[in-house]
Amino acid sequence: xxxxxxxxxxxxxxxxxxxxxxxxxxxxxxxxxxxxxxxxxxxxxxxxxxxxxxxxxxxxxxxxxxxxxxxxxxxxxxxxx
Numbered sequence: 001x002x003x004x005x006x007x008x009x010x011x012x013x014x015x016x017x018x019x020x021x022x023x024x025x026x027x028x029x030x031x032x033x034x035x036x037x038x039x040x041x042x043x044x045x046x047x048x049x050x051x052x053x054x055x056x057x058x059x060x061x062x063x064x065x066x067x068x069x070x071x072x073x074x075x076x077x078x079x080x081x
Contacts, residue, residue: 004037005028005031005032005035005037005042006023006025006028006032008039008042009023009028009031009042009046012043012046021060022050022059022060022061023046023049023060023061024060024061024062024063026062026063027049027061027062027063027065027066030063030066030067030070031045031046031049031066034066034070044073045066045069045070045073046061048069048072048073049061049065049066049069052065052068052069053065
């Protein structure tokens with residue numbers, strides 16, 4: 001995984017007042033692969049994953065959360081085109 005992506009995610013969570021890890025390493029790897037390290041895409045994917053996890057009462061973002069977000073984004077692209 002690109003250390004930039006993990007550091008970027010940690011930095012944004014720290015700025016928001018979160019001082020514990022929220023994204024599992026495997027979830028961060030998926031974010032990096034899907035976003036290609038683009039900050040706007042990292043923000044979009046992570047934001048949606050955080051909303052989903054909060055709604056389900058989960059404290060850690062896992063691969064399954066990222067997978068669902070990516071599937072939703074793919075479905076939205078399919079209907080927009």
